[in-house]
Amino acid sequence: MKVLSITPWYPHKKNSASGIFVRDLAVATSKYVKSFLVHIYLEKNLGKAVKVEKFQDDSIIVYRISVRELPAKLHFFLYPLVVFELLKIEREVKPDIIHAHVFTAGILSIILGKLRKKPVMLTEHMKFQKRFEKRLSDKLRVFLGKVVLSSADAVVVPSNFFKRYLLNLGVSNKIFVIPNAVNTESFRRGNNAGHKTRGIFVGWLDPIKGVDKLLKAVKNLRPDLNDFHLLLVGGGSRFSYYKKLSEDYGLSDVVEFLGSKKREEVSKILPETDFLILPSLWEVFGVVVIEAMACGKPVIVSDKGQKEIVVRKTGIVVDVTDEKAFEQAIEWMIDNHRKFPSSFIRKYVKNKFSFPNIGRRYFELYQRVVFGEL
Structure with a gap:
């Protein structure tokens, strides 16, 4: 099975911690599927409107679509070019399922899924409101988030706490809970050698x-x-x-x-x-x-x-x-x-x-989505 993940968060040279948990999930699932990932990255002073790079990161094949960042979020007008690049990548990869991370990437993923007739799964990692106050921008994010999540074939969240948050907002879709993963080979036991x-x-x-x-x-x-x-x-x-x-x-x-x-x-x-x-x-x-x-x-x-x-x-x-x-x-x-x-x-x-445990749970859900067994 081939999985094409699409995300705005992924480690890069300016922020090695950005979206590290997205990378973890892609590596964890690559034990069971062939994992491809598209990182859509806003970059200041980019020489062209859109640039595409392809590279291998551990067991993941990554396509980084860099988009020139413009004032007042005018770079969103460049996103038709991003869709064009996504279509080229999809034709090259031929995925069985598209896996979006966060609803902003879900918008492009659902467009791609509709155009190429591929199922779309979305893992949401963030609260729609940026703060606790309900400003107009927060209300718009909530509305857009609900529409996107309700349009996906399946939604995954890392905790029941967050699932309840989405249900209270009125997200009308099947929501599955699969926790984030940790690389237990990198994080190992040790001792504090100091006195304090x-x-x-x-x-x-x-x-x-x-x-x-x-x-x-x-x-x-x-x-x-x-x-x-x-x-x-x-x-x-x-x-x-x-x-x-x-x-x-x-x-x-x-x-x-x-x-x-x-x-x-x-x-x-x-x-x-x-x-x-x-x-x-x-x-x-x-x-x-x-x-x-x-x-x-x-x-x-x-x-x-x-x-x-x-x-x-x-x-x-x-x-x-x-x-x-x-x-x-x-x-x-x-x-x-x-x-x-x-x-x-x-x-x-x-x-x-652990990676094997979480990777297996995602693989089982991929199978259910692809074969229409939800």
């Missing part, structure tokens, strides 16, 4: 990730944190703001900002810590949670999207908007992280989120 307990946060430094609440909790616990060190891995436009906030809180000797790191670097840092904290206020899945657990590390996560990933022997689920409960969870984990069985945590992840 080390917690770690990995993610975009943004309020939606709960960074404000994390720093405030550490500030409130500061008098009792003589033997604790917190690493913050991630970048973003608020990096300087959070670094200054940490200094204002008097946490310079407790909190260390490491900045953005490549996936390979994160896979080396995680095993040298004691536990992960991801206090997101809203999360579709939280890939870093299963990466940390693949390293045998317990986790503290919020109940907003990550609850179903964690079981009692792998970590703590807490309402991070409850300041006292969140602080107590951190304090308890600092003192008791060794009580979590590292070997069990890693085995749990390998059994549930």
